[in-house]
Amino acid sequence: MRHKPVILAVIFVLSASADILIAQKPGRQLVAKAADFVEIVNDAKPVGPVLEIKFVQDLSLRESDWTPFALRVNDRGEIHVFTGKTNTLVRFDASGKETLRKDFRPGQGPGEFGFFDPEFASDGRLLVLDGRQRRLTVFDGDFKLLNVSKVALWGDDFRLDRAGNIYLIVTEFLANTRDRQLLTLTKGSPQGKPLLKIHEYEWGLTRDSRGVYHGDAYRRQVKFQIDDRGNLWYASTDRYEIHVVSPEGQLIRTIAKRGDPRKVTEEEIGVFKANDAKFKTFTDIPERMPPIADIFLLDPDYVLVVTFESLPGEGTLVGDVFDREGRFRGRTRLPKYDGWDFLMAPSKPRALARNGSFYTIETPEDGNDIFVRRYKIVAGKGS
Numbered sequence: 001m002r003h004k005p006v007i008l009a010v011i012f013v014l015s016a017s018a019d020i021l022i023a024q025k026p027g028r029q030l031v032a033k034a035a036d037f038v039e040i041v042n043d044a045k046p047v048g049p050v051l052e053i054k055f056v057q058d059l060s061l062r063e064s065d066w067t068p069f070a071l072r073v074n075d076r077g078e079i080h081v082f083t084g085k086t087n088t089l090v091r092f093d094a095s096g097k098e099t100l101r102k103d104f105r106p107g108q109g110p111g112e113f114g115f116f117d118p119e120f121a122s123d124g125r126l127l128v129l130d131g132r133q134r135r136l137t138v139f140d141g142d143f144k145l146l147n148v149s150k151v152a153l154w155g156d157d158f159r160l161d162r163a164g165n166i167y168l169i170v171t172e173f174l175a176n177t178r179d180r181q182l183l184t185l186t187k188g189s190p191q192g193k194p195l196l197k198i199h200e201y202e203w204g205l206t207r208d209s210r211g212v213y214h215g216d217a218y219r220r221q222v223k224f225q226i227d228d229r230g231n232l233w234y235a236s237t238d239r240y241e242i243h244v245v246s247p248e249g250q251l252i253r254t255i256a257k258r259g260d261p262r263k264v265t266e267e268e269i270g271v272f273k274a275n276d277a278k279f280k281t282f283t284d285i286p287e288r289m290p291p292i293a294d295i296f297l298l299d300p301d302y303v304l305v306v307t308f309e310s311l312p313g314e315g316t317l318v319g320d321v322f323d324r325e326g327r328f329r330g331r332t333r334l335p336k337y338d339g340w341d342f343l344m345a346p347s348k349p350r351a352l353a354r355n356g357s358f359y360t361i362e363t364p365e366d367g368n369d370i371f372v373r374r375y376k377i378v379a380g381k382g383s
Contacts, residue, residue: 027201027220027236029243030184034250040326044259051330053302053321055358055375059096062371066090068361071372072120073354080120081372087116089143102143104128111137111145122162129158129168136192151192155183156346161226161247164190169222169346180204183346185222185234187249196249199234213281217264217272219343223294233295233303237343240291242303242322255303255326261289267312293317293340296353298377300324304332304353306340315365335360335375353377 061079070082077094091100105112114132121127124141131154138147155168166188174180181204187196201220205213224234230247244253264285272283289308296304302321309318316333317340323329337351337360350361358375 025202027199027222027238029199029251030197031199031245031249031251034246034252037251037253038326039254039256042255042257042322042326042328044257046321046328046330049329049381051302051321051323052380053298053304053319053330053332054378054380055332055334056378057335057373057375058357059374060371061092061096061373062369063090066370068350068370068372070118070348071350071352071359071361072118073352073357073359074120074124075122075355077355077357079359079372079374080118082116082118087113089118100143108133110148113137117156117158119158119160121160121164127160129166131155149191151188153186153188153192153194155186157224157348159224159226159348161230162228163230163247165195165230166190166192167224167226167232171346174202174204177204179206183222185224187232198232198245198249199236199243201236211280213279215281215283217283217285218290219345220290221343221346223292223349225295225297227297228299233297235292235295235305237290237292240305242295242305242326253326255322257320257328261291261307262309262311263288265312290343294349296349296351296358298353298358298379299356302329302379304334306334308341310336313365334358335362335373337361338363338370 066083068081068083072080079092081090083090087104089102090098093099104116113130115130117129119127126139126143128137134151134154136149136151140146153166153168153170155170157169159167168186170184170186171181174182180202182200182202184200185198186194187198188194199222203219205215207213220236220238222234222236224232226232232245233242235242240257242255243251246252269285272285276283292305293308294306298304301324305320307318307320315336317336319332319334320328321330321332339350352359356377358377360373362371362373
């Protein structure tokens with residue numbers, strides 16, 4: 001379901017007599033550059049031969065009254081949709097036939113959850129991080145309970161690499177504040193012990209003496225993916241830079257692209273002003289959109305950067321395509337998946353690229369049905 005713009009990160013503080021405008025602190029890399037580190041800076045126009053990436057739909061799934069919140073696909077192409085308040089898993093084979101249905105109950109007992117964040121390990125096990133109870137629950141390939149353990153790491157956007165290491169956006173409140181947090185992209189062991197801090201940034205809200213919240217229209221977030229070699233690819237949404245970190249924790253590559261994002265439209269400004277009037281808030285609206293909405297690895301050769309270049313009401317999104325060396329090779333239109341523009345808090349995309357296909361959770365603008373769809377990724381040379 002498409003998220004509307006929301007009231008977001010803080011740029012105001014209160015002095016004894018007035019609200020003072022301050023610059024938002026930039027994010028900070030916490031890993032050292034490798035000896036062979038390289039930076040690739042691209043111009044706004046792609047280099048040749050220009051690539052043309054198409055997304056050709058070949059499967060659409062729908063059930064009445066379902067509310068999918070997570071989508072996972074294993075090496076066999078089986079589609080796992082997690083839906084509803086009972087964390088129901090519905091598994092489909094590659095042809096779209098339902099093959100399994102299982103409920104994971106809410107609660108505090110073994111195999112029960114206060115918060116349900118699922119990921120599949122490379123060996124087929126299902127791991128679920130429960131941030132509210134700081135527990136990691138492991139199920140086998142038939143979804144029978146194997147183990148429940150406490151974890152030292154807690155956060156959002158839970159991911160796994162093929163070695164079973166955990167990646168999270170770890171959140172902690174800054175001292176003497178209730179509304180500002182420090183967020184850190186962190187790597188942990190399979191047992192949930194911290195191994196490496198990769199990138200940190202701040203965001204949050206402040207209130208003035210009248211109780212009015214002040215915030216930024218588009219909150220900075222970190223978006224990341226992990227490739228089959230264990231390299232971490234990540235980007236901060238406020239800068240057009242993609243960073244590649246090796247499994248050993250060294251920064252091996254940065255990919256940048258010149259150019260300015262499009263301007264914020266009057267329609268988008270109107271939504272923020274309407275929200276301010278409704279919720280008695282104050283939103284700082286930038287002149288231009290953030291440069292990056294998300295990133296995906298179109299294995300094995302290409303990197304897709306989802307941008308905010310699409311306009312309100314358009315049925316597809318705009319993406320930039322890079323090769324794995326970091327050269328800007330073309331632009332594409334991709335399916336508009338739910339929550340693509342959500343920057344209020346760290347969150348996983350409701351889409352994924354796997355085995356040469358792109359999988360989405362979509363709610364069309366003209367209806368209330370929610371679909372899970374698969375698109376074949378077709379790459380070729382453009383004109």
